[in-house]
Amino acid sequence: MGEPKDSREPSPSNAPTPRLPPSSPRYDDVTMTSQSPAIDASTIVAKFNPLYRPYLVVTIGLTMFVTIIGIPLAVVWFCGAGPWWARHYFDKLTCSVDGKTLRFRKGILFQIEKTIPLENIQDVTFIEGPILKKFDLATLKFETAGHSAGQAHGMHLTGIIDAHEFRNRIIEAREALRQQRGGAAINGDGAAKHDASQLALLGKISMQLDVITAVLRDKP
Numbered sequence: 001m002g003e004p005k006d007s008r009e010p011s012p013s014n015a016p017t018p019r020l021p022p023s024s025p026r027y028d029d030v031t032m033t034s035q036s037p038a039i040d041a042s043t044i045v046a047k048f049n050p051l052y053r054p055y056l057v058v059t060i061g062l063t064m065f066v067t068i069i070g071i072p073l074a075v076v077w078f079c080g081a082g083p084w085w086a087r088h089y090f091d092k093l094t095c096s097v098d099g100k101t102l103r104f105r106k107g108i109l110f111q112i113e114k115t116i117p118l119e120n121i122q123d124v125t126f127i128e129g130p131i132l133k134k135f136d137l138a139t140l141k142f143e144t145a146g147h148s149a150g151q152a153h154g155m156h157l158t159g160i161i162d163a164h165e166f167r168n169r170i171i172e173a174r175e176a177l178r179q180q181r182g183g184a185a186i187n188g189d190g191a192a193k194h195d196a197s198q199l200a201l202l203g204k205i206s207m208q209l210d211v212i213t214a215v216l217r218d219k220p
Helices: 052-066 070-091 130-134 163-218
Strands: 027-029 044-046 094-097 101-106 112-117 121-127 139-144 156-158
Touching (some): 052 130, 139 163
Antiparallel strands (some): 027 044
């Protein structure tokens, strides 16, 4: 009698492995790749809500309707110019936080980039008005200690997904930077005091050597 055959069929070795759909995180801890050589591994990149596009169309169009002169422009705006502009404006929005600064870039024909050093950020305010709530949006307002050329002062960011969490990440990065700077300052003061004590000790030794040399010279 022949051996009983196994009823189970062997699974092919080259069977394709099922792939899970990629997740879409609300913000990324970006890693260094050949496509993004200028982004540090610790950089946090914000994601903007696509509803920010219709929000721009509605708010700018309503602003045009306020004046009689702007009504014809508002009609053109709502009929196509507004959605086209909002789409391209949204595609150019970028916001990132590294270990030292917050950077924000916007603009279509003319690119505008604003930078805030994290150590200068005094407060980050969360704003959510009636119109923003309709579009599930929020605004983050940054208050800084001062400003100079190329640095934003009182900057506003609207449309960031999970704005509360992004605000917390900014505050955490700011506190970490301040602690790092504070620790470096303490270490620097300690090193300076140590060097001063060493110099004082060397001065005393030099004086003792001078005394010994003078005594030896006076001996017959």
